[in-house]
Structures are given as structure tokens and as C-alpha cells.
Amino acid sequence: MQRYSAFALARQALNHHEGWERAWRAPDLKDRYEVIVVGAGGHGLATAYYLAKNHGITNVAVIEKGWLGGGNTGRNTTIIRSNYLQEESAAIYELSRGLYEDLSQRLNFNIMFSPRGVLMLCQTEHELRAMKRTAHANRLAGVETEMVDPARVKQLCPIMNVDGPRYPVLGGLWQPRGGTARHDAVAWGYARAASDLGVDIVQNCEVQGIDVSNGKVMGVRTSKGAVRCEKLAVVVAGHSTVLADMAGFRLPIESVALQALVSEPIKPVMDIVVMANTVHGYMSQSDKGELVIGGGADGYNNYTQRGSFQHVEETVRALVETFPIISRLKMLRQWGGIVDMTGDRSPIISKTPVEGIFVNCGWGTGGFKAIPGSGWATASLIAKGEDKVAAPFSLERFREGRMIDESVAAAVAH
Numbered sequence: 001m002q003r004y005s006a007f008a009l010a011r012q013a014l015n016h017h018e019g020w021e022r023a024w025r026a027p028d029l030k031d032r033y034e035v036i037v038v039g040a041g042g043h044g045l046a047t048a049y050y051l052a053k054n055h056g057i058t059n060v061a062v063i064e065k066g067w068l069g070g071g072n073t074g075r076n077t078t079i080i081r082s083n084y085l086q087e088e089s090a091a092i093y094e095l096s097r098g099l100y101e102d103l104s105q106r107l108n109f110n111i112m113f114s115p116r117g118v119l120m121l122c123q124t125e126h127e128l129r130a131m132k133r134t135a136h137a138n139r140l141a142g143v144e145t146e147m148v149d150p151a152r153v154k155q156l157c158p159i160m161n162v163d164g165p166r167y168p169v170l171g172g173l174w175q176p177r178g179g180t181a182r183h184d185a186v187a188w189g190y191a192r193a194a195s196d197l198g199v200d201i202v203q204n205c206e207v208q209g210i211d212v213s214n215g216k217v218m219g220v221r222t223s224k225g226a227v228r229c230e231k232l233a234v235v236v237a238g239h240s241t242v243l244a245d246m247a248g249f250r251l252p253i254e255s256v257a258l259q260a261l262v263s264e265p266i267k268p269v270m271d272i273v274v275m276a277n278t279v280h281g282y283m284s285q286s287d288k289g290e291l292v293i294g295g296g297a298d299g300y301n302n303y304t305q306r307g308s309f310q311h312v313e314e315t316v317r318a319l320v321e322t323f324p325i326i327s328r329l330k331m332l333r334q335w336g337g338i339v340d341m342t343g344d345r346s347p348i349i350s351k352t353p354v355e356g357i358f359v360n361c362g363w364g365t366g367g368f369k370a371i372p373g374s375g376w377a378t379a380s381l382i383a384k385g386e387d388k389v390a391a392p393f394s395l396e397r398f399r400e401g402r403m404i405d406e407s408v409a410a411a412v413a414h
């Protein structure tokens with residue numbers, strides 16, 4: 001792989017930038033692979049990368065029906081944090097946040113990780129109590145967060161109106177090393193590094209059927225022909241139940257659209273991420289100057305990968321008391337992704353009733369932050385048959401009633 005560096009940039013500049021290699025190969029599908037990963041979102045690509053990097057398994061294909069990173073990974077609002085309530089969640093989200101810290105160096109690709117800090121507002125007494133509980137749980141789990149008072153909130157984000165008549169800000173849960181990263185770059189960085197290690201990434205190739213014989217996976221049927229494999233990882237977010245149907249089992253997943261929008265670009269006005277769970281909205285400012293705004297998921301199941309007008313109004317109405325500045329802004333564009341929700345708002349990283357098939361799904365509204373940790377744990381589960389971080393997130397928990405309730409941490413879409 002051609003390394004990216006200041007020196008390489010200078011050398012290519014002398015050559016009118018005509019000597020750059022393609023970032024990843026565009027191979028044809030082979031007849032057989034040791035592992036096939038369906039879905040080239042962040043989680044699928046990270047899984048393939050860590051299979052090769054950590055476990056030396058390189059006979060791997062990532063099969064994607066569209067273009068890599070074109071699903072939720074390329075549509076999300078890029079919030080990275082690990083201030084979840086339960087120990088199991090703290091373990092995987094903090095592993096992930098830690099991996100994000102030097103991911104650009106490890107992948108030799110600038111993912112623009114920006115640990116600018118994430119603030120979760122408390123705008124009711126109930127929320128204040130819930131966040132204090134989370135702060136204590138975080139301390140026990142070794143996740144660095146702290147409760148802050150309204151004066152500190154105002155200091156962290158001066159454009160905020162903390163004295164709102166309906167929802168005054170009573171405090172906040174502050175994670176100083178939370179932040180954002182460039183979503184496409186995370187997908188591209190993993191794709192480039194995985195391809196370099198020998199992983200085949202095959203785009204515009206839809207998996208249309210899964211062959212199972214005597215309870216074991218044999219391969220997949222795709223729009224580019226049939227391929228055999230020993231192991232299959234289904235990492236397709238909102239389409240997880242569609243793929244599970246093909247293999248003959250069911251998943252406790254509901255698919256709904258989640259939307260976001262951005263304003264016209266303006267001068268820098270906020271340099272942290274703010275989430276307002278009570279009113280249901282969150283906001284940060286992109287490097288281009290746009291305010292990136294997200295709200296809640298649709299209240300009904302659907303596969304609509306697009307925005308709707310009523311959602312813009314709902315979300316802006318929710319945020320305008322706390323951020324009066326947005327009343328004067330034009331909204332530039334909006335979009336939607338299809339997210340995969342579980343009942344306890346925690347993910348599934350698991351073996352399935354079919355031998356050789358693994359699933360990674362259920363990240364719902366908050367899986368971007370988890371991409372490195374999830375890929376790490378899923379690769380280990382596939383390679384070794386078990387993984388300590390992934391274990392609590394198995395499908396068994398739904399049978400045993402051992403839920404990992406994160407409905408407070410995931411109360412607002414993020």
C-alpha cells in the first residue's frame with residue numbers, strides 16, 4: 001500500500017498528483033472464501049480488517065449491494081462517546097473510543113477524530129438523577145465523565161440558553177474525550193487497510209440467498225453468482241432480518257428510519273457536541289460550518305432511506321428554546337438511514353442457530369461510535385469462537401431475559 005504522508009504528498013505534487021494508487025482494489029468475486037462478510041458499512045469493514053490484522057485470516061470477502069459506506073455509516077451524525085450505563089456496554093464502547101484515539105495512525109488514513117467533548121443535558125429533575133447514576137456507573141467502569149452545573153454548561157457552549165422557561169438546563173453529563181470523526185473516512189480507512197491485507201471488497205453485489213445444509217452455512221447466492229464459504233458474518237444493520245430470513249432464523253430487530261439534517265454553513269459557534277435527550281435533539285458543528293442536527297427515530301417500522309419535512313419541523317422546534325440561534329438559520333439538506341433496533345437498545349454480536357453464521361447488528365441509532373470495538377470483538381468471535389467483550393451481547397440474552405438496558409443512554413438518537 002502506498003503510504004500517505006507529507007513526504008508522499010510533496011512527491012506526488014511534483015507529478016501533478018497523477019501517481020496515486022487506487023485506495024482499494026476492485027477484485028472479482030472468487031468461488032470460495034474462508035469468511036464472507038455481508039455489508040460494507042463500518043462494522044463489516046472493521047470486522048474484515050481485524051480478521052486479517054489480528055487473526056491472520058485474509059481469505060475474506062466483504063460483499064456490498066451498493067457502495068461501501070453508503071448505508072448508515074455514511075449517513076450518521078458521527079457522535080463518539082462511551083458514557084453508557086451498564087458494565088457490558090462501557091466495555092465495548094470504551095474499547096471503541098480508545099481505538100478511535102489513534103485510528104488515523106494505525107490505518108494511515110486521516111479519519112479526522114476530534115475529541116471535542118460530548119455534553120448530555122439534564123433538563124428535568126428526573127434526567128438529572130438518571131445522569132448522576134450514569135456518572136457513578138462510568139466512574140466504576142473507568143470511563144472518564146463528570147457532572148457539570150448550568151454555569152459550566154454555559155461556559156462550554158455559550159450559544160445555549162440555559163434559562164429556558166419550559167426546559168431550563170439543570171446540569172449535564174460531560175465526557176471530555178468524546179467527540180466526532182469523519183464517517184466516510186472511517187469506512188474508507190478500514191476498506192483501504194483491509195484491502196491491503198488481502199481482503200476482497202466487492203461492491204454492487206447483492207446477497208440474494210443463503211445456502212444452508214444440515215444446519216450449516218454453505219455459501220451465498222449473489223447478483224454476481226454463487227460463492228461458497230466456511231463462515232458468514234451478516235453485518236447489514238437495518239436489513240439484518242431480511243438476511244436472517246434467507247438463512248431461516250429470526251432476529252429480535254425492528255427496522256426504522258432515523259433522520260438528520262444540516263443547516264447552511266456559518267462561522268464557528270460551538271466546539272462541542274450537545275445532546276438534549278428530554279426535548280429529543282442533538283447538535284454539533286461540522287468543519288464546513290454546518291450545524292449537524294439529529295432527532296428521534298420514526299415511530300413506526302419502515303425501510304425509508306430518506307428525510308421527511310415534518311421531521312425537520314419537529315427537531316428544530318425541540319431545539320429552538322435551548323439554541324435560539326437556529327431560528328435564524330436555513331436548513332440545507334436532510335436525509336435518513338435504516339437503523340436496527342433491539343428491545344433493550346443494545347447490540348447483538350453473536351453466533352446464530354445456523355452453524356457458521358454470525359450476526360453483528362442492533363446498533364440502532366448509535367453504532368458509529370462502536371465501529372472499531374465492534375469490528376475487533378466480532379473478528380475475535382469469528383476467529384476463535386468466543387470473545388469476552390462480545391459474549392454478553394449474544395442472542396441468548398433474549399431467551400434468558402438478561403437484557404442490557406441502555407434505553408436511557410440511547411434515549412435520543414445518536
Ligand SMILES: Cc1cc2nc3c(=O)[nH]c(=O)nc-3n(C[C@H](O)[C@H](O)[C@H](O)COP(=O)(O)OP(=O)(O)OC[C@H]3O[C@@H](n4cnc5c(N)ncnc54)[C@H](O)[C@@H]3O)c2cc1C
Nearest residue numbers: 039041043065071072073076077079207337367368369414
Ligand atoms: C441519521 C443517523 C444518525 C446517526 N447518528 C449516529 C451518531 O451520531 N453516532 C453513532 O454512534 N451512531 C449514529 N447512527 C447509527 C450508526 O450510523 C449505525 O449504527 C452504524 O453506522 C451501523 O453501521 P453498519 O456497518 O452496521 O451498517 P451500515 O453502514 O448501514 O452498513 C450495512 C451495509 O449492508 C449493506 N447491505 C444490506 N443488505 C445487503 C445485501 N442483501 N447484500 C449486500 N449488502 C447488503 C448495505 O447496503 C449497507 O452498506 C446514526 C444513524 C443514522 C441513520
